[in-house]
Amino acid sequence: MTKAIIKTEKLCKTFSSAGIQQHVLKNLDICLLEEDFTIIMGSSGSGKSTLLYAMSGMDKPTLGTIDFAGENLAKLNNDQLAVFRRNHCGFVFQQIYLLDNMSVLDNVLASGLLVNKNKREVEEKAKELLNQVGIGENAWSKFPTQLSGGEAQRVGIVRALINSPKLLFADEPTGALNSAASTSVLDVFTDVNRNGQSIVMVTHDMKTALRGNRILYLRDGVICGDLQLGTYSEKDNVERHKKLKNFLAEMGW
Numbered sequence: 001m002t003k004a005i006i007k008t009e010k011l012c013k014t015f016s017s018a019g020i021q022q023h024v025l026k027n028l029d030i031c032l033l034e035e036d037f038t039i040i041m042g043s044s045g046s047g048k049s050t051l052l053y054a055m056s057g058m059d060k061p062t063l064g065t066i067d068f069a070g071e072n073l074a075k076l077n078n079d080q081l082a083v084f085r086r087n088h089c090g091f092v093f094q095q096i097y098l099l100d101n102m103s104v105l106d107n108v109l110a111s112g113l114l115v116n117k118n119k120r121e122v123e124e125k126a127k128e129l130l131n132q133v134g135i136g137e138n139a140w141s142k143f144p145t146q147l148s149g150g151e152a153q154r155v156g157i158v159r160a161l162i163n164s165p166k167l168l169f170a171d172e173p174t175g176a177l178n179s180a181a182s183t184s185v186l187d188v189f190t191d192v193n194r195n196g197q198s199i200v201m202v203t204h205d206m207k208t209a210l211r212g213n214r215i216l217y218l219r220d221g222v223i224c225g226d227l228q229l230g231t232y233s234e235k236d237n238v239e240r241h242k243k244l245k246n247f248l249a250e251m252g253w
């Protein structure tokens with residue numbers, strides 16, 4: 001049976017500013033499964049990024065618990081959380097901040113060596129992953145400013161994967177890319193998920209959402225829809241598109 005990778009119970013997040021409280025996440029009980037490619041959708045301001053940050057331990061919940069692969073995140077102090085994130089989470093954001101003064105390969109190695117001190121092993125893995133996402137040897141010594149947006153994002157994905165995270169978190173990873181670059185980046189996510197990597201991704205984009213096998217819809221801090229789409233395949237895209245479109249229409253998207 002597939003195991004849960006994340007389980008939240010009564011997860012709440014409230015922001016306070018100028019004496020006003022905003023309840024952004026409201027009593028969320030969510031279970032994400034290993035090897036799933038879960039998509040989080042919802043209108044702007046519904047709490048998607050806040051949920052992603054809470055589940056990854058980047059931000060602490062106001063109330064409730066998060067169990068991440070058997071670890072209760074509430075029991076970890078800030079330093080332990082930082083180590084936990086480094087060892088078990090990968091992050092891909094809309095803007096990829098590669099270090100401009102380092103080559104492509106060194107950017108990836110810098111992250112890998114934080115966890116594994118064996119440079120030969122890390123380098124081998126970095127090269128394998130770079131090849132896997134279509135960043136060939138001729139690009140390894142390039143600097144980030146010499147890359148296209150899509151290439152930089154693919155390097156960002158490799159950097160996020162170098163420490164074999166249990167879960168890859170992505171927040172609008174194709175938001176800044178044109179259509180062709182976005183497709184090549186989505187193909188990478190599809191491939192890594194097919195290799196067993198669990199992914200949870202926030203997106204506003206239907207084409208991106210179609211890559212997931214499960215769609216959670218967040219409205220006003222509450223999960224109000226949960227669609228099983230089945231595993232992505234290039235073949236049944238019309239059917240998937242129809243199913244997702246109907247679901248989103250029901251959600252009032």
Ligand SMILES: Nc1ncnc2c1ncn2[C@@H]1O[C@H](COP(=O)(O)OP(=O)(O)OP(=O)(O)O)[C@@H](O)[C@H]1O
Pocket residue numbers: 015016017024042043044045046047048049050051
């Ligand atoms: N650090 C913060 N301090 C105060 N309010 C915040 C903070 N982070 C988020 N919020 C508020 O929480 C609400 C939800 O924000 P969040 O970024 O999670 O929404 P979202 O669904 O990801 O939106 P979008 O699709 O526009 O990115 C917003 O009203 C936002 O202003």
